[in-house]
Amino acid sequence: MKKSNILSLKNVTMLFLIFLLSTFLLIGITYYFSVSKYYQEYVEKNHGFRILYLLLDDDCDRGKLIENLENSEHVEDAFLEDEYSTFGIINEYQSDEFTGEVLLIGVDPGMQKIIAGSDLNDSEYGMICPSSIYPEIFYDENPYDYRKNIDISSDVGNTLTLKYGGIKEFKLKLLGVFDRSFDYTDPNVCYVTHKTLRYLNDNTYDYDISSNSGIYVLIDDLKNREKLYEYKGVEDVYLVTTIRSDKLQNIIFVLGIFTTIMISFIVVMSYLFTNRQIINNYRNIGILRIVGYSKKILKRRYYISNIKLCIIAITLSIIVANCFLTNFVEMFLYDNPQLSLMNMHTTLNTVIISTVIILMTVLLSTYISLKRIDNLDILEIIND
Amino acid sequence: MDMVTVESCSKSYKKNKEVILALKNISYSFKKGIFYSIMGPSGSGKSTLINILGGLIEPDNGKVLYFGSTIRGDNNLSKLRNQHIGMIYQSFLLNENMTALENVLLPTYINHSYKSIDNVVRCRQILQELGLKKRENHYPKELSGGEQQRVAIARALVNNPDIILADEPTGNLDKKNEEYVFKLLKKLSTDGKCVIVVSHNEKILKYSDINLELEEGELREKK
Numbered sequence: 001m002k003k004s005n006i007l008s009l010k011n012v013t014m015l016f017l018i019f020l021l022s023t024f025l026l027i028g029i030t031y032y033f034s035v036s037k038y039y040q041e042y043v044e045k046n047h048g049f050r051i052l053y054l055l056l057d058d059d060c061d062r063g064k065l066i067e068n069l070e071n072s073e074h075v076e077d078a079f080l081e082d083e084y085s086t087f088g089i090i091n092e093y094q095s096d097e098f099t100g101e102v103l104l105i106g107v108d109p110g111m112q113k114i115i116a117g118s119d120l121n122d123s124e125y126g127m128i129c130p131s132s133i134y135p136e137i138f139y140d141e142n143p144y145d146y147r148k149n150i151d152i153s154s155d156v157g158n159t160l161t162l163k164y165g166g167i168k169e170f171k172l173k174l175l176g177v178f179d180r181s182f183d184y185t186d187p188n189v190c191y192v193t194h195k196t197l198r199y200l201n202d203n204t205y206d207y208d209i210s211s212n213s214g215i216y217v218l219i220d221d222l223k224n225r226e227k228l229y230e231y232k233g234v235e236d237v238y239l240v241t242t243i244r245s246d247k248l249q250n251i252i253f254v255l256g257i258f259t260t261i262m263i264s265f266i267v268v269m270s271y272l273f274t275n276r277q278i279i280n281n282y283r284n285i286g287i288l289r290i291v292g293y294s295k296k297i298l299k300r301r302y303y304i305s306n307i308k309l310c311i312i313a314i315t316l317s318i319i320v321a322n323c324f325l326t327n328f329v330e331m332f333l334y335d336n337p338q339l340s341l342m343n344m345h346t347t348l349n350t351v352i353i354s355t356v357i358i359l360m361t362v363l364l365s366t367y368i369s370l371k372r373i374d375n376l377d378i379l380e381i382i383n384d
Numbered sequence: 385m386d387m388v389t390v391e392s393c394s395k396s397y398k399k400n401k402e403v404i405l406a407l408k409n410i411s412y413s414f415k416k417g418i419f420y421s422i423m424g425p426s427g428s429g430k431s432t433l434i435n436i437l438g439g440l441i442e443p444d445n446g447k448v449l450y451f452g453s454t455i456r457g458d459n460n461l462s463k464l465r466n467q468h469i470g471m472i473y474q475s476f477l478l479n480e481n482m483t484a485l486e487n488v489l490l491p492t493y494i495n496h497s498y499k500s501i502d503n504v505v506r507c508r509q510i511l512q513e514l515g516l517k518k519r520e521n522h523y524p525k526e527l528s529g530g531e532q533q534r535v536a537i538a539r540a541l542v543n544n545p546d547i548i549l550a551d552e553p554t555g556n557l558d559k560k561n562e563e564y565v566f567k568l569l570k571k572l573s574t575d576g577k578c579v580i581v582v583s584h585n586e587k588i589l590k591y592s593d594i595n596l597e598l599e600e601g602e603l604r605e606k607k
């Protein structure tokens with residue numbers, strides 16, 4: 001009893017279980033916090049999230065509506081659906097093999113990993129392109145064969161000629177390139193600000209205002225979204241860019257289930273563990289009672305030894321969890337451009353939260369199993 | 385001087401809806417310097433009484449007074465047991481994983497550090513007085529019944545208690561050790577301790593000052 005061996009097999013098993021739970025909680029909570037924080041910043045930073053699509057009546061006067069919208073204090077910009085994205089050809093890269101056609105999207109590239117150059121800014125006309133673009137003929141054959149692509153990162157900072165809509169030539173500066181080595185879903189997508197796109201459009205097309213096109217609106221704050229319904233002809237309002245949170249939701253769901261299972265498991269295990277310790281020591285505990293140890297002192301020993309186990313396990317788990325988290329992004333999130341920029345570390349908060357959960361779990365089950373000491377039958381021990 | 389007094393104490397056990405009344409409204413005062421023997425048939429509640437006196441079992445009704453006052457709560461009762469009561473049992477109740485010396489040191493761990501030299505010296509001295517000097521570092525398994533009981537007695541004496549409670553201390557001993565234990569208990573009572581011994585053994589009557597009889601839960605003095 002006095003010389004309880006911290007390295008006994010049962011202790012090691014228990015230690016390992018608590019360690020697993022702790023590591024798991026640390027990673028889970030860190031993940032949850034980092035990702036939510038990241039998304040929050042992401043949404044705040046990117047005006048792409050403030051773009052709304054207005055579905056309109058067929059008879060709505062689109063020209064007038066745009067005018068009205070632009071006069072609203074909450075609307076920063078309004079433009080027709082057709083203006084939102086159009087194809088262009090980057091002349092510099094045009095050849096027999098490559099038509100050079102790219103999709104221009106009038107939104108901020110958001111959290112794409114910019115690997116060279118700079119981010120978009122509203123004041124100049126420029127674009128951000130993927131680090132490599134795909135020759136169309138090869139793309140049709142095998143879009144995943146990245147060896148056949150054309151590296152354009154050496155042109156960062158240069159002014160490129162863009163044949164917009166295949167009609168008119170514009171000079172656009174290649175502000176930056178983003179890493180697309182991990183993302184094959186949207187080949188040849190370049191980003192410009194919507195102001196740039198508008199400038200390009202205004203100087204290229206005569207719009208048929210009476211078309212069926214909807215309207216895009218850049219609103220000052222998503223909270224004012226409802227106000228858009230007040231305009232005549234607006235049938236519905238949609239968010240254009242939503243956070244890709246399905247993955248996050250799935251992971252949080254799985255984490256939640258796992259955590260619940262683990263916590264129940266630890267409650268049961270640590271109950272059984274302490275219970276067994278008491279049963280195995282029943283006679284010796286009786287002896288200690290006889291020589292004058294109070295229930296309080298005896299219980300305190302079990303609490304202390306379980307807390308010690310927790311502290312060792314938590315310390316180990318902090319080390320392991322941090323090692324794991326440093327590589328976490330590369331292992332699990334790298335294929336998600338929205339998340340791949342994130343760096344994750346356990347913070348004091350995460351450690352405190354998971355420590356509290358673990359201590360509560362272990363202390364609760366210890367408390368329950370220590371009821372056995374209250375009910376210790378001294379005559380049973382004497383007559384054994 | 386009253387060392388320990390039971391006042392209208394009763395104790396019953398419930399088992400499968402059946403209520404066994406172990407002690408019926410017992411009142412008695414145990415005094416300093418006297419060797420009490422308690423005899424009685426099996427199941428008459430002797431062990432129950434001894435453990436109530438030792439504060440290990442709470443009576444259903446009535447009071448137990450130590451040195452004239454009631455002591456309440458497990459913490460206080462445990463402290464009292466540790467400082468003022470020595471308990472000895474038939475089955476010795478030694479910790480099998482500890483040596484004789486460590487077993488004797490056990491009551492001193494609570495307040496003092498395990499390594500307190502004073503305690504170790506005192507324990508050794510008591511063991512020596514009981515003829516166990518060479519057995520100090522033996523485990524209970526390696527000791528004879530008589531030696532084990534002497535270790536248990538040494539443990540009971542280590543904090544120099546005022547009250548000695550023994551439940552059939554000679555039940556597992558041969559004649560020679562029996563006599564040794566009774567003589568030792570007698571000596572303790574003449575030294576001024578209150579010694580209360582439960583026994584089936586008639587020989588105890590040779591040593592005891594007052595003989596008590598517990599029958600069907602009732603305690604009587606026997607002449």
Ligand SMILES: Nc1ncnc2c1ncn2[C@@H]1O[C@H](COP(=O)(O)OP(=O)(O)OP(=O)(O)O)[C@@H](O)[C@H]1O
Pocket residue numbers: 377379397398399404405406424425426427428429430431432433
């Ligand atoms: N935990 C218990 N549950 C139910 N009955 C009990 C319990 N402990 C003791 N008893 C009963 O209480 C009565 C008194 O028990 P106790 O052990 O005090 O007797 P005893 O006089 O010491 O007997 P013995 O001489 O055999 O040791 C017995 O009938 C016993 O069966």
Ligand SMILES: [Mg+2]
Pocket residue numbers: 430431432551
């Ligand atoms: Mg008995």
